[in-house]
Amino acid sequence: MNATGQPVPHRPELLRVDGVTKAYPGVVANSDVSFAISEGEIHALLGENGAGKSTLVKMIYGLVKPDSGRMVFRGQTYQPSEPRAARAAGVAMVFQHFSLFEALNVAENVALGMENPPPMKELASRIRAVSTEYGLPLDPSRMVGDLSAGERQRVEIIRCLLQDPKLLIMDEPTSVLTPQEVDILFRTLRQLASEGTAILYISHKLEEIRSLCDEATILRRGRVVATCTPRERSAREMAELMVGATLTPPARAGGDKGAVALEVAGLSVASPIPFGTSLKDVSFAVRRGEVLGIAGVAGNGQDELLLALSGELKSASDAVKIDGIGFGDMGPNARRRVGLVAAPEERLGHAAAPDMSLVENALLSGVVRKGLTRAGFIDWTATQDFAARIVQAFDVRTPGTHVAARALSGGNLQKFVVGRELSQSPSVIVINQPTWGVDAAAAAAIRQAILNRAAEGAAVVVISQDLDELLEIADSFAALNGGRLTKPRPVQGLTVEEIGLMMGGAHGMEVVHHGA
């Protein structure tokens, strides 16, 4: 009954982590970390990106060896040398970036995560049985590449459950789910906990932790800074413990919107990505000064929409109009010239060339609008200035503009990439996942910068999987689902329930959802 908030006395301790330290060259990922989990407890591990949560659970799962400290599991010293040993001891893990194989089917994926899988036929029937028992229906013969993100997570969870784990580790499980799917997941987790399975739940989503978890350990820069009972704390208190500073939400200037700057009408394009989602009849319009937030579970056409808007994916001329002129059949540079800039989700390899310096990366996208060439030759002085100004204005932490893009941390590179686009006095801005993997302070800075450009009269399209982010900065809201875009609606007055339904509800779960 732990999930309902009533204290359960005398639960035996399952795992104790005692003074564990792990250092990598140049960074201490975990320093003297201690905490304990009891059987049937849902324990939150809370912290920002880079706080050391992932390293800690990788040590528990045997992927990383601690430098010092010890762990005790079910009363015995526990030193897993590899994931196999951890699985044999009764520890299972659902990964943040799914450890699934797209070209294999569900049963094969499950078999790969088991020590001694039964023959395929028997395994398939066990998958069916366990998945219905926990309200997570799955067809064992389907290709994982064809599944939605929520269904893929089900595959991972079922893979763990078939091994009858004593401790289930979940690394940021809800970042790819619709609100309805989150509900279903939580119900499953509570059911598991009531059966005695302990769950180590990693997240930075505070409201979720407050509703789900019994205890929380908060990490900052590799150290345990606090432990608390989430239900007794406010989300704000926990956020400040996590960040170590007080947070101010971004300020938003109200005001009238101008003329339509970007208009998309009946945009349908095939996806160039294997297992991608083609766009089907996407239509919307964004006015100057307006921020349109586009939500959706990963893999529902977000990448394709960004490509179609940036010009990397061409369409019919009139499908994409900038300031009333058709640009659908034009490439990225033609669109940049008239003021449309785009920042894709993938920082390394798409938004930035990993092995090129920040100066060169600044040139690659800024050359058109900032006039960084003279008679066909690169004006390195001007380019250097441009890069230096981005670094300064967006607080990019780097030894200098000469370092390679790949040397920057994810958050810093994201600030650079977004800063580079926003510094080109754009009239239309398209950004996919502006704050993915960025810590809270940097995320707030990026959001503020986007809002500032909107206030200066730019039309902004923000594609994101972070609903809180969209609700914070967007004026209007639409959702991508299977390559189709819902009709944009004003953000004011939208409920989470409605948003979830716009995102497609719980994919393929409606029947069970109502039956459960």
Added chain:
Amino acid sequence: MFGGIDPTLLIASLMVASVPIILAAIGELVVERAGVLNLGVEGMMIMGAVCGFIAAVETGSPVLGFVGGAAGGAALSLIFAVLTQFLLANQVATGLALTLFGLGLSSLLGQGYVGIKPPLTGVVPFGPLADIPVLGKIVFGHDWVVYLSIAVVAAAWWVLKSTRMGLILRAVGESHDAAHALGYKVRRIRMLAILFGGGMAGLGGAYISLVRVPQWTDGITSGAGWIALAIVVFAAWRPWRALVGAYLFGGITVLQLNLQAAGARIPVEYLSSAPYLITILVLVIMSSGRGKAALNAPASLGQNFHASR
């Protein structure tokens, strides 16, 4: 129609002509299914050809010759494995270098063996079965390596499809990061796959120098390794289709030889380039569909793996 061309003989001889390509292609298919692109097939084949030839001549045993051939190919592939799996060298460049190295080294090793006849690899005695009309010649008239090549295709198909070993191999080729996260030894699995590929290519090469030609000359494989690489793509990484592809190529090779012998009024140059041209043509047609063939490719093909965390 074609003068003196006998279809029974044609089929029987295309089965023999295809053996080196089948063996090399199946080896490379397994390597690529594990996510490694080894373009050094030609080099490993010719190393197998020369090592097999030397071993057979020195021991007087054709069987030991084939063993030597496989060992020679595997030894060369070990260089590739160490360079790409441990030193993280670029696979395409390393594979090309391996071919050049193999061609040069084989020519050096084979210097004293030009003009010698190797011990004969005999036909498997099937007794009265071989006297069955038509079928006897096609099915029961070959040496043991022909049957081995078909058995290898069947074994590769079965292992990849139905065994846990095959599943793990495919998983590693599909996503080495996910496989590593689950605790599989990506590097070890790929090493073994590369060695298997080298051994099979070496066996194919030895078949050329011990049975097909049979003698040693420089550059004896004459591009068979490249054809094997093309056939892996043609087969969309499926063993049985590799067999079909190899028979298709072998068939055209044998047919053009027969046409030459029958005195067809087409210049010899066109005839002898026909198998290569047709292979290119088929590849272009296969790949032009955009998708099917590409989707079947192992997702991690040609990418180096490094366990960074």
